[in-house]
Amino acid sequence: MTQKDDFDLREFLPYLLNQAAEISSQSFQRIYKGRYGMLRTEWRVLFHLAIYERMTAKDICEKAIMHKTKVSRAVQRLEQRRYLQRKPDEKDRRHEWLTLTSQGRTVYEDLRAHAQQHDQVLMQKLSTEEITVLRGALNALSQP
């Protein structure tokens, strides 16, 4: 009998994180999909732009941990729907600055309200202290 048998994959952090992330995202996904036909990639780009105001696609890649082709296509679709605007950087025309249109901000505000509600439901499953520790731990694990 060796020591390796002590390790149970049911306690493997990436597994637990994935299950929790999956389940807690699902019902919210139905909201942005149902209301605006948005994909998860688009929702993520949208709210990053709302939070940080003005970003390049590359900034979004880094903050949101998304591949650049994913971001590129999400930006295209959000632009088509007039949720965002692109403006090339004057100094370095490889960069494009992205900002939400007022229409994009309206959509964002609506979704944010739903997100807040959704978050409250999730937090009811936890104690105040658990929530604090959880947030801290998730932030720590998100540093690569």
Added chain:
Amino acid sequence: MTQKDDFDLREFLPYLLNQAAEISSQSFQRIYKGRYGMLRTEWRVLFHLAIYERMTAKDICEKAIMHKTKVSRAVQRLEQRRYLQRKPDEKDRRHEWLTLTSQGRTVYEDLRAHAQQHDQVLMQKLSTEEITVLRGALNALSQP
């Protein structure tokens, strides 16, 4: 100034969970992909079978929170590589019992060792107490 401005999506649990899950999964993904050319779906089916010994595809869907078509295709590929065997249920031939072959178990043991290592690296980012609370919270959030 309304209350809604208090809610910052950077603290939205599904977002934090997703970031942590994504980052903590990435380096491990390179391992099963690099060593065995496996996809995440296949890895998940493999280790569920290793843990529970004998399951139907439906059991896996429920435990792993995966859609049945994902499971169906992962099972097909694992069978082609001779990592698992199917056996129809005698009583109810709609059910198929799945078990790992010895080859599948060997692969699993190898990956489990790597997972354990990986888990230890992740846990170094956290205190013992954080780990305990985190596990509890993730389990709570995984109840749908």
Added chain:
DNA sequence: GGTTGTTAGTTACATTTTCAACTATTACCA
């Protein structure tokens, strides 16, 4: 027993994602 409904699992097709190659622009440096 036969009709209807349900369940486990697969398949076809559409959508999304990934990977690699590509363009356009700027940086570096001999």
Added chain:
DNA sequence: TGGTAATAGTTGAAAATGTAACTAACAACC
């Protein structure tokens, strides 16, 4: 200055995923 390297972002083809329709087997009710 010119040539190579690096960077931001896009695109096309291949792979993976999601959706809905399907098959096969069983259940339930008349």
